Amino acid sequence: MVRRQRLKQSLARLLPVRGHELSRVLPCLVIYFLVVAGIIFGRNARDSLFLKEIGLKYLPLMYVANGVFVVLCSLVYSAFVDRMPRALFVSITSGLFIGALVVSRLLLAWQLHWFYAGLYLVVQVIWLMSLMQFWTFAGDLFDTREAKRLFPVINLGGLLGMVAAGFGGKPLVTRFGTENLIALWAVLLLAATALVLFVGRRAKKDDAATAPRRKAPAKSQSQVESFKEGWHNLKDSPLMRTVALITLAQWIVFTLVDYVFNAQTREHFHNNKDQMTAFFGTFRGMAGGAALVLQVFATSQLISRFGVGRTILVHPSFLILSTGWMATRFGFLSSCAAKFGDHVLLYTVQESSYQLLYNPIPLDQRGRMRAFVEGYVKPISMSIGGGLLVLAALFLSGSQLGQLSLVLSVAWFVLASRIGKAYFGALMGNLTQSQSVASAAAHQLTGMRDDQTAAVLLRELRNPDEEVVILALDVLGRVQPKHVRAAVEEMVGHPHSRIRAQALRTLGRLGGAKSVRRIVPCLADPAPTVRAAAARAVGEIGEEISEETWAPLLTDADPEVVVESAVAMTKTGGLDGVLRVIEVLREMLGGEAAEARATAARILGRLQTRHFAPSLLPLVGDPELGVRLTALAALGEIGDARGLPAVLRALADRAERRVARKAALAMVKAHKKVGVKELLEVLAAETTLSVKAEMVELLGYCTGAGIVEACLSQLTVPNAEVRERALEALGRREKRKPLPEETAATLRAYAASELCSLYEGLRARATLEGAFGAKAAILTEALQEDNRTTQGRILKAIGLLTDRAAVRAIAQKIRSSSARERADALEALDSLGCRELTRDFLPTLDDQEPQAMLDLCRRFLGTEEPTVEQCLGWLSDHASVWLRAALMFFIGENRLTSCNDNLLRGLQDPNGLVRETALMALADQVDGSRPRESFLGLAEPLRQDPSPRVRALVEALTADPTERSVEMLSTMERILFLKSVSFFSHLDGESLRDLADIATEEDLSAGTAVYREGNPAEALYVLVKGHCDIVRKVDERDLHLASLGPREYFGEMSLLDGAPHTTSALLTEDSTLLSLTRENFKDLIREVPDIAFGIFAELSRRLREARDQEELGSQAEEQVQAPAM
Missing domain, CATH: 1.20.1250 (Growth Hormone; Chain: A;)
Incomplete structure (x- = not known):
């Protein structure tokens, strides 16, 4: 293996x-x-x-x-x-x-x-x-x-x-x-x-039945219109003008060299066609071989090391040398050398660097610009070269033709030397575009370390756009070219505080003791961000300044200034500076102010000195959450393995879990062997499954004895999340180093056990679907979700046994809407060489009728179909919380009194959602099959339930014997409601449970403005009942945009950017809303990132639909307005 x-x-x-x-x-x-x-x-x-x-x-x-x-x-x-x-x-x-x-x-x-x-x-x-x-x-x-x-x-x-x-x-x-x-x-x-x-x-490609709906074709252009558009784009783009001129010069030189080469070949072989053909073949074969070697081993390295602007000079530089040889020693050998080098470089270095020149061109113009240059400029260049040769044949000798080629090669080189400036100018132009375009441009610029880059960036420091100036300063700090310090120093006096702060950060990166004289006055700047940046810059440069200068900063009202000043003082103040900072830290840690303790923890983390780790450990148990989180983050920055036990304990608190996970990860990465023993001991003793799952994930980043064995042992834990994390940890371990041969047997046994569970889940789904039909929808959908996650774990196990990359690609295609893609994926899976698993696994990936699925399960499991009661009993013991809760809801909704034993077991379930749903199901039987007194007897012990939602439900259900509130009191009702909303329909039940926990319900009267145009965007809203109008102010009047009813949502962009609302939302009748605040959503997706992927996919779908509708509307309008022919 x-x-x-x-x-x-x-x-x-x-x-x-x-x-x-x-x-x-x-x-x-x-x-x-x-x-x-x-x-x-x-x-x-x-x-x-x-x-x-x-x-x-x-x-x-x-x-x-x-x-x-x-x-x-x-x-x-x-x-x-x-x-x-x-x-x-x-x-x-x-x-x-x-x-x-x-x-x-x-x-x-x-x-x-x-x-x-x-x-x-x-x-x-x-x-x-x-x-x-x-x-x-x-x-x-x-x-x-x-x-x-x-x-x-x-x-x-x-x-x-x-x-x-x-x-x-x-x-x-x-x-x-x-x-x-x-x-x-x-x-x-x-x-x-x-x-x-x-x-x-x-x-x-996709069959017509499975092909996605295509957008209406764009209005076609005539060739004349296409040429005019290309010409205008060429004139408006300095980069493309330079590219076009380079193309013109390059292909004229190509034509001249090709002519001379053919002429000398004809003369050398005395016009013998067979000898010429054989020579052409050998010559091009050798050139192709050289091109192959150059492309594989040198082209990428040249571009990576020297950048596009310099690599593109290689081809014309060679042509200058070779045509110079032709001009001085005209003959067969010099023409062959010129043609050989031209052929090799044209299809390697020149082609690769030339294609990169199109990257800064906006995507919506790139294809047309490339077509214009390739389809018009290049052939015109060859025609011009032919015309020159017609004249040259009349008036020039061979050596003079070589001289003409030399002159044109020099012109080509001069034009190519200008491409760097045009290229960087185009990249900087992109910085004013959307954030994604600006980020891509900045990333490309940081890889260009030459004078042209510096010149372009320095010019942008005078740009009136504040964002462009800040980005240019940031890139200068990353690239660190020579002779820019003076220009950056001038920016510390800029009127905008953000620019002053960024200039100071850049000076800190550039270094240089002479800059300190410009930085020190900024320590008294009125803007705290500038003071903090100045303190950081002094620390990065490492130049000592007086303690009197630092003293007021150590007691600054802004915590960021205090942190940066303390860190800088330890770097520049010598032993006295360190002692002074320790004294300040002691005062902060011993004080009553939580903010001071948090600031002290930040300083300790920034110092990254392992001797300070014990000082942070008491703060991990601080009564203030903010202090605990800061202390955990600081322990992660220090990376001292002594803090690992405290960090692992913090994983049990959901509010601390994200920061604790990050800190623990930093520790195990910094000490991959030191903390392993302790981590394994804590893992073995841990009983909280969610914490155990986090610890198993950490194992994937560790090295040392016992890691693989510990991960394998977690594959038998009756919790899907733990087993999932164990597989991921093994995958990370396998990526660094192949797994031992002996793990194969354990992985096969695990995959086989998961396969048995999968068949049991498929059998239960088919049984319930056949018995109840649509009534069992909630249960069969929950089973389908669970079956798919089980299939995913089996695929990961197969990947560990065969080829993880291939299986990952297969898994992406198995759920494709294209029948061809699904079939190819299944065929590829079947060909991986793990037939003892794939033989029985592949049939589970096909959608089949209930009876066909039952027959399949009978053949695999070797037992007859269970009864409905047996299926329900199996589900009540299932490891999935969501499945057990769905079972409770299904029994209550369908009044299955014969299954009351399952409900009673649900009241004793360790999970609050299951207990809450079982209680609600039993409440539905009151005055039907169950007397109220009996229900009250069952509910009474739950008044002291550890779950606040269960306690609230008990109070609501037992408060009034004659009325039931119409509000959605249970978590399950919220989950099912959210699942019926298109925005959340792609999320599984487990994810929706987390969303239901942070969603708040509110009753509002008619006429209420949920938000108004220009208000900060703070939440997404879903209408439970009632109606809402979405309007926008146009010329002092309300323009009606949409009317929304139950299960419709609005304000969804709040989850992404928090920009002010561009519309107003007005309730037209008494309504009930569920709201999801941006801050709560951000906290949740840090814990459960899959929720974000599902919601962002829905947002992308809506944006695509809106764009398609806009295009179709525009085309329809054009057709209506077009004059009749």
Whole structure:
């Protein structure tokens, strides 16, 4: 197992192809190999035949004609490619290509002199169109994320094809002749087409029945309109203007060098076509091999080390040297050197860095800008090069042509040297865009450490936008270029306090004792954020200042200033400074003010000295929650394993759990072996399952003896969360180091036990669904959720036994709406090599009718179907809290008095939600099958229940013998209500239970404004009953936007950004609302991140729908307004 896993990891690093992707990647690699090999054969034959039969003097005219035909091909391709089924388009175009090649070979047999010029154009068209067609096909086959990872792998097929065709050309020409390479190309193209159609049929995109609703097609543009738009975008973008000029110069030089190379080859081989064809093959094979090596081993490293702005200079720099050689020593050797280097660099360093230049272009313009440059500028450049050659043939000698190439190469280099400034300028322009665009631009800038970056950033310091200035200062601090300190020092006098503070932080990063004289006056700045930043900067620089300067800061009213000053004083004040800070800490820790104790804890944490850890331990038990949380965070910053027991104990308190988890994680990461023994001892003694789950998660970050064994032992704990965390911990451990061979047997046994539980859950669901139908919806849905989580754990176990990355990808596709994707995922899972598990696991992933599922369960479990009562009894003992609560609700809702024993057991359940729901179910039987006195006898002991919700429900149910409140008194009712609201419908019952705990209910009268336009956004609201109008002020009147009723929600964006409301919400009748505040939601998702994923998915869906509706509305409006023809 260890050797196989190491081999897989090595292959994954070399070729990032996952197991389930091989069925698509390998055929594509072969197809691209065939396509490129055919192109190389065709180009070699075309070039030698043209030079032999037509002659060199007409070659410049062919360059001009090629440029024209490239533009025409682009027009034809774009006119049809998206207007017919892809398979039909490939069949028709490939048939035309193959037919044209066959006809060309027949015409070559007749040796028609004029046709050699026609062949030159035919080869050019098939070359271009077959490449465009292949990448369009590949784009259909892979999604965007897959393409980004896999296209470089597929591209290796083309480079291998180039090498194979290059070196294979000479023996083939010797045996079959040059003309027959055209026929060979037709055969290779036929094989590639057959593979394309076969793969396309297998991997066809979603069927019409499962395909998502497509947006209405955008209004098409004419070619003239498209050209005008591209031209205007080019003029408006300095970066794209520079890219276009580079492209112009590059392809003119390419054309000139290609001409000289062909001319010298013709002369060197005395116009012998077979010798020229063999040479072209060998030459391109060697160039392809060199390109392959350079692409794999050097291109990425060059770009990473020198950046785009410098890497793009490599190609023109080489051309300056090689064309200089041509200008001084014109001949076959110098032209070969120029062409060889041009060929190798064009498809490696130049192409990779050139494509990166499009990254700063806004996404909605990027594709059109690329198409404009590739479809118009590049072919025009080649035509210009051809025109220059026509003139050069009349007036220039060979060496003079080399001199012209040298001059143009120098011009290319000059233009390329300007790209860095334009590139950074475009990135800085993005900083004023949306937050995501600005963050991406800043991330790219931090990797560019050169003078151009510094110049652009310094210029932005004068930007009127405060956010841009702050971001520029931040990037300067990260990049730390030379000679910028003076400019940053000037910013500490800026009128905006946020900019002053950021300038001080940047000075601290830049260092330099001379800056302290500008920083010290800021210690008295009126803004506390500036004082704190100044103190931090002094500490980071490490320059000593007088104790008198620090004294007032240590008693500052702002805790942040005190913390930064104390930390800085320990760094700059020597022993006296440390002693003074210790004295201040002693006063704070011994005082009665909770804020002072919290500030002391922060200082101790920032000092990160393990000798201070014992001083923090008493604060972990402080009566104030804020102090306890700060102390826990400080222990995490120090990372001393002596604080681990206190931190682990804090995991039991839900209010402290998030901070305690983070602190414990920091400790075990800092001392992966020291704290293991203690962690294992505490884990073994822990009985609270939620705390045990947190501890098991920590094991995944530890190393040392006993970790794997402890994780494996937790797989038998009767709690799903603990077992889930144990699998995740084993996964982290396996990522660092392969698991021992002996773990396989334990994992297989665990997966088999989970599989038995899964079949029992499937059998119970099918039994209840068959007996009760829709009445059992709450129970069958809860069982389905539990079954899916069980399936997830089985998949994780299989991943640990086989290939975690592959299983993770399979798990994502198993629930896909695409039948093809699901089938591929199941097939891949079946092929992983764990047949003893997958054989029985795969059938559980299919949706089946109840009776079919019962038959399946009978065959696996070997027992007959249980009765309904047996199923309910099995559920009452289930480990899932949500399932037990759902069972209580189901019994009460359906008045199943025969199941009262289950309700009585529910009253004794260790979980408050189950007890509360069982009590509510028993209350529903009052005055029916159960006398009130009997119910009161059952409810009375629960008046002292540890759950406040249970106690509140007892009071409500026993207060008045004649009335029942219409309010939603139980947690279960809240959960079910939330589940009926679309915003929360994707969440499972366990997650909704947490939401129900923090949701508050409120009755409001008609006419109440829940919030008004401009008010701070603080909560999401759900209407339980009543109605609400959403309005917006327009020209001093209310514009009605929506009318909402029960189970509808509003204010949902409050959960994301907290920006002021842009509308008002007015109640039109007496209403009951559930509200979820932003602060409570933030606290909850820190504890349960999966809740955030579910809610954000719903928000994304709503935004997509709103955008689609807006686009459809705009298109409809355009159609209405369009004049009749």
